[in-house]
Amino acid sequence: MPAFITFGRVLFAVLFIYLGATKLFGMQATADFIATKITIPAALAPYTAQLESATGMTTPQLLAVVGGVFEILAGLMIALNFGARFFSFLLIIYMAGATFYFYDFWNQTPPENGKTLVDALKNLSIIGALFMIAGYGRGSRSAEPAYGDV
Numbered sequence: 001m002p003a004f005i006t007f008g009r010v011l012f013a014v015l016f017i018y019l020g021a022t023k024l025f026g027m028q029a030t031a032d033f034i035a036t037k038i039t040i041p042a043a044l045a046p047y048t049a050q051l052e053s054a055t056g057m058t059t060p061q062l063l064a065v066v067g068g069v070f071e072i073l074a075g076l077m078i079a080l081n082f083g084a085r086f087f088s089f090l091l092i093i094y095m096a097g098a099t100f101y102f103y104d105f106w107n108q109t110p111p112e113n114g115k116t117l118v119d120a121l122k123n124l125s126i127i128g129a130l131f132m133i134a135g136y137g138r139g140s141r142s143a144e145p146a147y148g149d150v
Contacts (some may be wrong), residue, residue, distance in 0.1 A: 005136065006081070012129055013079035016091070020071030030068070031060040037102050038063070053139055070094065078133060088134035092127055099123040 023030045040048050040059055048059045055062060074087040074094075103120035105113040 008080045009133060010082065013075040015073045016075030020075060022069040023068030023071065027061060027064050030064040031058065034060040034063050085134050088130045094129045095123050095127050095130065
């Protein structure tokens, strides 16, 4: 049983490693998509302006880099089972925020929101899998069965 869990965790982590890499390799397209969905609040504008001048990148580009690096790092940590619980919780927050901001199917009319709704449900199922990883944790379990006499 632990071999199946390890294998499943590694295969699951490949998703985040791939998504993070595509964000970094297609950074301008990712940044353009982020720019259409997220607006910087006026209270944060001076701070983002400082970051932009320090890095020479726009805020959407910075968010694309941070998101891509985070997804790769979290995917690797889950695959290697090093801080899997911690990174699962971080990814739960990340995926919930991404689902809310990028898949706003409730603002679209019913025939056109089909793909967005499916993408939001996909993210919801990924969040469910992250909860399972967070619940299982790192270590091996005792010899007693987890679900009774199954």
